[in-house]
Amino acid sequence: MRKLTRGEQIFNIFNVLFLFLMIVISIYPMLYVFFAAFSTPSAYMRQGGNKLLFCPVGFSLASFKAVFKNPSIWTGYGSTIFILAVGVPINIVFTMIGAYVLSRKQLRIRRFLSLLILFTMYFSGGMIPIYLNVRNFGLDGSLWALIIPNAINTFNLIIMRTAFEEVPDSLEEAAKLDGASQLTILFKIMVPLVVPTIAVLILYYAVYHWNSWFNAMLFIHKREKYPLQLILRELIIQNSSIFSSELSTSGAEDEMISETIKYATIVVATVPILAAYPFLQKYFVKGIMVGAVKG
Amino acid sequence: MAQKEDFEQSITQTAEPKKKKSDRKSDRFSLALDFRRNTELYFIFIPVLLYYLFFHYFPMYGAVIAFKDFAPSRGIAGSQWVGFKHFISFFSSYYFWPLIRNTLVLSISNLVFGFPAPVILAILINELRSKSYARVVQTATYLPHFISLVVICGMIVQFTRDNGWITHLLTLFGMPRQTMLNNKDLFVPIYVISGIWQESGWGSIIYLAALAGIDQDLYEAAEIDGANQFQKILHISLPGILPTIVILFIMRVGRIMSMGAEKVILIYNAAIYDTADIISSYVYRRGIIGTDWSFSTAVGLFNSLVNFILVISVNTLSRRLTEMSLW
Incomplete structure (x- = not known):
């Protein structure tokens, strides 16, 4: 040097x-x-x-x-842990299935389905229609309102799809010849090959649920159901003197x-x-x- | 970019069935065959499809209440059509220009000051001789990213109160003692600077990866030619990460009107609506709190449309000019 x-x-x-x-x-x-x-x-x-x-x-x-x-710190932790324990597995299973199907090249309407899903990344109905829609499904007031409407994050789905696309086709074909069903192929063959990506997505979804408070503010009305972040907002920002x-x-x-x-x-x-x-x-x-x- | 090809193909693919009449028939036939061959795949996709239908496309249909006088008791279909009434009332309202201005000021300041920060940080980290020190810098600067927004905003509110330590620090430089978030001129700086503080370290990761991908031979060759450290930064490092910079910049510009409401709602207060209220926070107050459903949906829809057009045009423009685009 x-x-x-x-x-x-x-x-x-x-x-x-x-x-x-x-x-x-x-x-x-x-x-x-x-x-x-x-x-x-x-x-x-x-x-x-x-x-x-x-x-x-x-x-x-x-x-x-x-x-x-x-007590609200504890109930807050309770709600958040419930959302994480139930929400993240739902996120992962939904994302995995969606990504797997969209990664199958033999599917003729794959492009159309991808477009349908990608479009939602760039255009949305907006805050109010989304809010009214969740209420229409009868989820208002329930912790499920924070889980089901956010079952899939499209960006994460694309990450997952990319990971599936990189798995060689021959593996799927070999499994098919052995008479494996698609779900068997997905969970027995594909999943072990994309574990690192799944780990990343678990983390992303977990952090999303951990941090999120806005939806909870919209849909949860009972204090004892508030997730942690909403309790925090009350205690730290809104100067509650509870x-x-x-x-x-x-x-x-x-x-x-x-x-x-x-x-x-x-x-x-x-x-x-x-x-x-x-x-x-x-x-x-x-x-x-x-x-x-x-x- | 792989995604670009994907997307282009997807467009040509979906356009394909319109080709010829004779082809159409065989298309339909093969589609049926496709269903039969891949029944299982289609079957397991149903929950995903329903999810997108119920929670993404239903709300898009729900946005028609922007053209109606929506009453929950009558439902979406049963409510009266009113055409562009709500849009006109928004465009002609006192709030229209201030909201547009606030949204743009906040997001452009965020872009102008927030965008270069991680680039500079990454270059400086890259110039460190000691790799272990570089790791310490990275670990420390990533940290704020992991703290939840509510806690971040709680800290902002606490530290900038009239007895907060940040306020105290600034009074040493001549700022009058005040609750900073009650001063409408300070909202944008607080929002932007706290954002830089929270996200620069994290944002630098992607540039650091790009820097690591630059061929080391280039640096050696430059050194032999007598280039100094600054010339290497200017002529090798920066051009090397330029594609990354451009693509991330496009993404940011495309989202310039889509400022989220969350952070604003957490730190603003009625005293500073003059500068702090942006379109999304206004939609929240008018819609969710004020239950002015149709009007706030119209405001939101206007915003969504502007965003959509922006993303599309920025992307198209960049594809023409730089051959780089999101799709």
Whole structure:
């Protein structure tokens, strides 16, 4: 390697420093949340509230105790877990079947069916007709309203179709000669060959259900059925003071603890994702590539 | 692009049955044969087809209420036709231009500032000598992508309140202490910057992959010719990822009018509707909250049509100019 010029050396040093700044900016907001959540509520309000924090102000688990006492965190987790446990398998099976059929080249109306499905990516009836349609199906108020109308994401279906198309035709033909049915071919022969893609899609759908709140806001009306994100919205953004009355008697005290409680709530609702993140990161990255190459 | 071929073929394929009369007959015959041969495939496809019919095409039919005075008790078919009444009332309403303007300002700012960020980040990461440091940078910058939108918006709201740390930080640079989201001039910057913060790292993945795909011989050859680091970035790295940049840019431009309502609804408030209210959030308030079904459907349909036309024309234009397109 040749020697670096002066300009290049300076650039490289600045580059390293600049990207270090990016690291800090990326993770500091989350760190702040942790620091605030573990702070003593009154101390946080007195001295921490409007400053940058580099460690918790005092140390207290009071905010977490309050969060865990709140039943809606648990019902929220319950609903979200139900949606994940039921929704993701439905997503995967539907997506797999649709993608498999659309990947079969012997099908004459394959092009037409693909077009029918692709069209929905670029044109939709809009928010209101979709809302009224779900109500027409009698799903209003039920968690199924968050699962069935979103059984397939067309983009994911295309990713899956691409994966099936790459499986050599000879495998299907050989299985057919042995008298295998299409479903047997799909689940016994094809699926084992596209496991990495399926893993990526499980992740995509799971993240979708985990993050989604808008549909829940439209269709779920009982608080005890709210999924986690809707509960979070209420507690963090809409400044609900559901916590305060249980905890202390004086109003000022309420005010104090309600601030740190918000942060503790964020921690409780985000830790599962952050804990899984290091293990899942590579699947996500793989997923982005799968989607990008043939999207 | 594989998809492009697919799509072109699909168009010519669907157009095929119109060819000749004699051909038509054999087409129909082979279609029947096709059904008989692949009964099983067609059969297992039924649930998927029903899904698309029920949850995508029904709502498209449902959008006809934009031309009616929809009353839930009478149903879609039973409601009175009113022609373009709702469209005209939207176009002539006080809200029309502000909504268009807000939607465009928000989404163009998002595009202008948000689009280059991951490209620059990817190039800078690519220039790092230490691969392990590069991995640390990547892991850290991807992180915000994994936090749910509700939590992100919760943090935005908290941090930019009059006693939030971001507000505090900015007062050091002379900004008056205020709840930033109550200031209508700050909504767009907050929306855009938080978006850059959340998605740049994640967005850089695809460019990093493109950079990794560039032939290393090119860099070596350039070095022998005496090119320095900046010249290599300018003449090898950037041209190398240009196709990726173009295709992603097309996608973004095509969606310029289709700003989703979710993030806006999470962080805006009535005090800043002047700049923060966009078409989709307006549809939500008028339709879902105000139960003004037909009017809000008309607004939404207008928006869908504009989006559709935009995607098609941007794609066609790009195919003519750059030979790159989504299909």
